[in-house]
Amino acid sequence: MNLPVPVVTVGLLIASNLFMTFAWYGHLKFKSAPLFIVVLVSWGIAFFEYLLQVPANRIGYGHFNAAQLKTIQEVISLSVFVIFSWLYLGERLTWHTALGFGFICFGAFMIFHNFGGSGH
Template sequence: MNLPVPVLTIGLLIASNIFMTFAWYGHLKFKSAPLITVVLVSWGIAFFEYLLQVPANRFGYGHFSAAQLKTIQEVISLSVFVLFSWFYLGEKITWNVALGFALICLGAFFIFHRFGGPAH
């Protein structure tokens, strides 16, 4: 089965960002664990992030520009992080976080919208 490039790229980026978020922030629930332990565990988790992130960018580049790939990655990263901080860390999503995220999404609109110029 051959998936369309956008589906493959975005799917890999979502999976990659789930691993990344746990690698970077998952240890916050384990404040008593030694720092070297959480660093090594995080490094191990990040390995799987790279196994997904690198192919996502390789497959997506050409269909998307580098700026578009980075924008997709950042929007996915923030989306995953908001859900992670809400469900896993139990943090509330405040109005200013929601507004900030909306402004970032507005920035993504400008990255993807063609204002009469050439395609990316």
């Protein structure tokens, strides 16, 4: 079964961001763990992020341009982080965080919308 390029790209980016979010922020619940160990564990988790991120960009490039790939990555990253910080870290989403995220989504819309000029 051949899935469409956007489905594969976004799916790989979501999976890669799950790994990277845990690599960067998962250790915050374990403040007593030695920093050196935390860095090594995070580095190991990040390896799996790269195994998904690099193919996502390779597969998606051509269907998307580089700016669009980066935009997709950032919106997914923030979406995953909001869910992670709520479920894993127990932080609540504030109105100003939601508003800021809304502005970022508007920026993503601007990058993907063709206003009649040349572009991807």
